[in-house]
Amino acid sequence: MSHVWVWLEQFQGKIPSIVWETMGVARRLADVLGTGVTAVWIGGAIANQAEEAIAMGADIVQVVEHPALADFRFEPYLAVMTHLAKEGTPQAILIGSTARGRELAGGLAAELGTATLVDALEVSIEDGRIVVIRPIYEGKLFARTYVERSPAIVTIRGRAFPKPDPDPGRKGEIRRVSIELDPLAFPTEVLEWIQETEGEISLNEARIVVGGGRGVGGPEGFEPLRELARALGAALGATRAVVDAGWIPYKYQVGQTGKTISPDLYIACGISGAIQHLSGLRGVKVIVAINKDPEAPIFKVARYGVVDDLFKIVPALTAELRRRGLAKG
Amino acid sequence: MHIVVPIKQTPDTTAVLTVDASGRISWGDAPLIVNPWDEFAIEESLRLKEKFGGKVTVITLGPESAKEALKQAVAMGCDEAILLHDPAFEGSDAVVTATILAAAIRKLGAVDLVFMGKESVDGNSAQVPPALARRLGWPLLAYVGKIREIDPAGRTIVVERILEEGRQVVRAPLPAVLSAMQMNEPRYPSFMGIRKAARMQIPVWTAVDLGLAPEQVGAAASAARWPVVFAPPKQEVQCEFIQGESPEEIARLLVDRLLAEKVL
Amino acid sequence: MDFQLSDEHRMVQQMVREFAEREIRPVIKEHDRAQKPIPWLFERMAALGLLGICIPVKYGGAGMDYISLGLACEELERVDSSLRVVMSVHVALNSLSLLQWGTEEQKQRYLVPQAKGEKIAAYALTEPGAGSDAAAIRTTARRQGDVYILNGEKTWISLADLADHFLVIAKTDPEKGHRGMSAFIVERSFPGVKTGTIHGKLGVRAGNTGWIVFENTPVPVENRLGEEGEGFYIAMAALDNGRYTVAAGATGLIRACLEASVKYANERMTFGRRIGEHQLVQEMIAKMAASYEIARLLYLRAGWMKNMGIRNTRETSLAKWFATEAAVQAALDAIQIHGAYGYSDEYDVERYLRNAKGEVIYEGTSQIHTPAGGIRPGLSQGSPPAL
Numbered sequence: 001m002s003h004v005w006v007w008l009e010q011f012q013g014k015i016p017s018i019v020w021e022t023m024g025v026a027r028r029l030a031d032v033l034g035t036g037v038t039a040v041w042i043g044g045a046i047a048n049q050a051e052e053a054i055a056m057g058a059d060i061v062q063v064v065e066h067p068a069l070a071d072f073r074f075e076p077y078l079a080v081m082t083h084l085a086k087e088g089t090p091q092a093i094l095i096g097s098t099a100r101g102r103e104l105a106g107g108l109a110a111e112l113g114t115a116t117l118v119d120a121l122e123v124s125i126e127d128g129r130i131v132v133i134r135p136i137y138e139g140k141l142f143a144r145t146y147v148e149r150s151p152a153i154v155t156i157r158g159r160a161f162p163k164p165d166p167d168p169g170r171k172g173e174i175r176r177v178s179i180e181l182d183p184l185a186f187p188t189e190v191l192e193w194i195q196e197t198e199g200e201i202s203l204n205e206a207r208i209v210v211g212g213g214r215g216v217g218g219p220e221g222f223e224p225l226r227e228l229a230r231a232l233g234a235a236l237g238a239t240r241a242v243v244d245a246g247w248i249p250y251k252y253q254v255g256q257t258g259k260t261i262s263p264d265l266y267i268a269c270g271i272s273g274a275i276q277h278l279s280g281l282r283g284v285k286v287i288v289a290i291n292k293d294p295e296a297p298i299f300k301v302a303r304y305g306v307v308d309d310l311f312k313i314v315p316a317l318t319a320e321l322r323r324r325g326l327a328k329g
Numbered sequence: 330m331h332i333v334v335p336i337k338q339t340p341d342t343t344a345v346l347t348v349d350a351s352g353r354i355s356w357g358d359a360p361l362i363v364n365p366w367d368e369f370a371i372e373e374s375l376r377l378k379e380k381f382g383g384k385v386t387v388i389t390l391g392p393e394s395a396k397e398a399l400k401q402a403v404a405m406g407c408d409e410a411i412l413l414h415d416p417a418f419e420g421s422d423a424v425v426t427a428t429i430l431a432a433a434i435r436k437l438g439a440v441d442l443v444f445m446g447k448e449s450v451d452g453n454s455a456q457v458p459p460a461l462a463r464r465l466g467w468p469l470l471a472y473v474g475k476i477r478e479i480d481p482a483g484r485t486i487v488v489e490r491i492l493e494e495g496r497q498v499v500r501a502p503l504p505a506v507l508s509a510m511q512m513n514e515p516r517y518p519s520f521m522g523i524r525k526a527a528r529m530q531i532p533v534w535t536a537v538d539l540g541l542a543p544e545q546v547g548a549a550a551s552a553a554r555w556p557v558v559f560a561p562p563k564q565e566v567q568c569e570f571i572q573g574e575s576p577e578e579i580a581r582l583l584v585d586r587l588l589a590e591k592v593l
Numbered sequence: 594m595d596f597q598l599s600d601e602h603r604m605v606q607q608m609v610r611e612f613a614e615r616e617i618r619p620v621i622k623e624h625d626r627a628q629k630p631i632p633w634l635f636e637r638m639a640a641l642g643l644l645g646i647c648i649p650v651k652y653g654g655a656g657m658d659y660i661s662l663g664l665a666c667e668e669l670e671r672v673d674s675s676l677r678v679v680m681s682v683h684v685a686l687n688s689l690s691l692l693q694w695g696t697e698e699q700k701q702r703y704l705v706p707q708a709k710g711e712k713i714a715a716y717a718l719t720e721p722g723a724g725s726d727a728a729a730i731r732t733t734a735r736r737q738g739d740v741y742i743l744n745g746e747k748t749w750i751s752l753a754d755l756a757d758h759f760l761v762i763a764k765t766d767p768e769k770g771h772r773g774m775s776a777f778i779v780e781r782s783f784p785g786v787k788t789g790t791i792h793g794k795l796g797v798r799a800g801n802t803g804w805i806v807f808e809n810t811p812v813p814v815e816n817r818l819g820e821e822g823e824g825f826y827i828a829m830a831a832l833d834n835g836r837y838t839v840a841a842g843a844t845g846l847i848r849a850c851l852e853a854s855v856k857y858a859n860e861r862m863t864f865g866r867r868i869g870e871h872q873l874v875q876e877m878i879a880k881m882a883a884s885y886e887i888a889r890l891l892y893l894r895a896g897w898m899k900n901m902g903i904r905n906t907r908e909t910s911l912a913k914w915f916a917t918e919a920a921v922q923a924a925l926d927a928i929q930i931h932g933a934y935g936y937s938d939e940y941d942v943e944r945y946l947r948n949a950k951g952e953v954i955y956e957g958t959s960q961i962h963t964p965a966g967g968i969r970p971g972l973s974q975g976s977p978p979a980l
Contacts, residue, residue, distance in 0.1 A: 011494055071497070074459065074469045099492045103471045106459030109424050115553035116423065118454040136558070137451050140346045141354065144557035188468045191487065192498035204493055208592070214619070232593070240511075241619065250474070250511060251491070256342055256450065257365055257511040265592040275343050286592045288583065289568070295939045304586055305568045306579055316576035320584050326593060360607065397600070404604050518608045520642045520655035527601035 215270015
């Protein structure tokens with residue numbers, strides 16, 4: 001029976017957690033369907049994550065190396081995936097719901113004449129068919145969806161599924177696949193890479209996020225929040241209002257037209273809680289709100305609230321974490 | 330330069346959505362708006378027109394009432410608008426939507442750039458830009474945060490794409506399909522634009538106009554099915570307000586709670 | 594008969610609403626509390642074309658109609674009255690008067706920069722001893738060759754400290770009562786013009802209000818608007834437009850109260866029920882909804898008459914009277930619905946009440962606009978404190 005496939009997205013040789021979460025879903029589906037998991041690694045140099053993929057649940061790892069595949073580029077990556085999928089007839093292709101993942105998924109759906117179910121929060125098998133629950137309207141509603149043709153292409157929402165524990169004893173097969181690629185067929189060139197998350201915890205993967213809104217008062221108002229984030233090993237987030245005001249760069253923006261995050265803990269400092277910001281928080285387990293205004297809408301979604309000056313509470317919180325030896329840095 | 334901006338009409342993002350027993354989605358009396366992501370694409374296209382000359386054509390696939398969204402775009406400064414409407418289009422998924430848009434873009438003739446929002450705030454799929462790029466056979470530059478340069482003579486474009494770890498700077502030949510991140514502050518419609526838009530007769534293109542057969546469009550051609558839409562289970566959160574004599578006490582009580590919740 | 598907004602009007606409404614929501618709403622409370630106007634307000638309103646919304650394109654305006662003016666005022670005042678006051682003073686009372694009465698030269702020199710928002714304009718009629726009775730003003734303009742010499746004091750002048758141009762009503766012939774009044778375009782830079790701020794207003798605290806003193810201020814003859822002796826009629830015609838903007842604005846204020854009340858009534862629980870389920874609360878909200886609809890129909894009819902060039906003093910007066918009275922009631926009820934919270938400035942409704950109260954006083958007190966008073970000639974055109 002045809003396999004469930006997983007694309008092993010990698011950046012500079014590192015595979016992000018969302019890919020392993022996706023692998024976990026693929027493994028579960030394959031077990032229910034009585035089939036195996038094929039992982040696909042595409043890149044420019046030797047893949048050293050193939051073994052890791054097997055430990056994480058893959059039965060077969062297809063490895064495609066080519067100088068033209070050094071950087072992620074939509075067209076050549078899509079050409080490789082399309083070629084492999086046409087040969088291997090997977091019944092589903094699972095991809096982490098990242099920027100690259102969603103591009104590739106859309107391209108694959110078009111090339112294979114099928115469809116993508118984006119941002120899966122729940123995946124199950126019903127009557128032999130893969131059924132996905134996914135958020136629509138910024139998470140205000142959910143849709144129960146499936147694909148009528150094969151393969152179903154599914155992107156998996158980050159932090160919605162557990163990352164499997166690796167099993168170093170698992171056996172699998174690594175297949176090196178060589179594909180003829182004409183570099184001239186893909187005229188898109190990557191000129192430069194601007195790293196923005198060096199030394200920072202990424203918002204998408206963070207277990208804890210400290211967010212700042214208008215209440216921080218200005219660019220320097222983020223300092224106590226940064227301090228707290230360092231102590232917690234947390235990522236920093238912000239509302240659109242403060243990004244628009246130029247207090248902090250766009251990459252920190254959470255909410256509609258920014259990032260959607262799903263950490264275990266979100267500490268909202270001086271954030272009133274506009275619906276556009278809240279729509280980026282739907283996957284958060286516990287929200288703590290610190291705001292002077294007791295009527296701020298953020299308290300309606302918060303589990304814990306502190307009605308006080310954030311400039312008093314945030315440093316006290318950092319100090320308390322340090323005092324109890326809970327601080328990371 | 331001729332830039333085509335495919336847009337989508339969506340309910341206002343602040344709308345309260347409900348689903349009735351028959352699965353129909355309602356947004357009460359909340360207004361319909363231009364998908365906010367598409368507004369970034371409109372704004373950027375207008376800036377390119379101001380810099381390089383040419384025109385911006387806005388298109389949408391939707392019901393007759395989606396003309397309102399097109400008029401909004403014209404009021405902002407777009408030059409032409411076309412509605413793609415046909416009962417046969419109903420139930421089109423992202424890939425089929427891309428097929429219809431591609432047919433319309435080809436019918437428009439010489440086009441240098443297709444620029445749209447990275448996703449819509451209703452479907453949230455981000456699948457139309459890549460699918461459209463494939464249907465047109467043009468390079469895809471998705472998640473664009475900045476246009477660095479355009480060389481109209483050399484027919485190339487350099488953009489910064491916003492990915493999880495940073496920005497990828499990419500050069501591609503024109504024509505290309507771009508999708509926009511939050512990359513600017515979209516302008517308000519001007520009064521002059523409003524008057525122009527109000528008087529504009531917007532052409533409607535059907536499947537026949539686009540040379541598409543009934544089996545190529547709509548639900549029949551679509552592989553995705555979404556039979557059930559429902560409101561997510563309500564998470565009743567009761568906010569516990571932490572009070573104390575001093576910030577230190579509040580911090581201590583809060584850390585106690587967070588440890589108990591196992592989120593630290 | 595068509596009760597639907599045209600595409601054009603719908604887009605104007607949407608555009609102004611978005612501007613007010615996105616740029617003003619987040620900062621208005623702090624400015625109201627601090628009693629400080631928003632410093633960048635004119636610049637933004639000018640950029641959007643609002644400051645010349647219904648001035649013809651050939652005079653630098655946006656060329657929209659009176660309905661657009663009304664809709665803009667409704668949307669602006671839904672967020673804060675101080676925004677609508679700018680429209681009332683700069684557009685309705687001053688610029689539209691220049692459009693109606695000005696010579697081509699005056700229009701080029703004053704109206705064009707006003708419509709573009711490069712210059713801000715105010716209207717100076719009210720005096721310490723002359724509120725609703727305009728004919729009682731004491732400011733004089735004595736002709737001396739090519740100039741008039743102005744002396745006197747105006748008060749309760751909106752934008753007094755911020756405006757560049759003033760439309761000033763003064764007595765050229767004190768013996769002749771209201772027939773001895775004339776209108777003048779006075780620049781702030783003219784000698785002997787002094788202005789100051791009135792502090793401690795109950796409402797419109799984010800708006801500037803003040804006084805102006807003219808001390809032997811020379812005003813060139815070519816700055817007289819209309820003929821000598823036409824001042825009273827110019828002042829009254831200006832008020833027809835000013836009151837229209839107040840009517841439309843007050844309608845927006847009612848809507849703000851209604852929206853705040855509905856939202857609160859749906860959220861707040863008492864005795865285990867949402868307070869919106871209590872009949873008495875429902876009744877207050879129903880009344881607000883009805884007043885909103887009535888106020889809206891009244892001002893839109895007045896706007897339509899203005900578009901058609903039909904005399905509308907009575908209809909405008911009625912619209913102003915109803916909308917402002919209803920706005921006060923709506924704000925009172927909104928506070929009642931909000932209970933103790935409504936009594937504090939954590940919520941917007943107390944600001945709505947403070948702002949609404951001014952509206953039953955300026956541009957003709959309610960006592961002047963009641964149907965009984967309003968239809969009496971003369972009195973119906975009695976002069977209120979100008980904004």
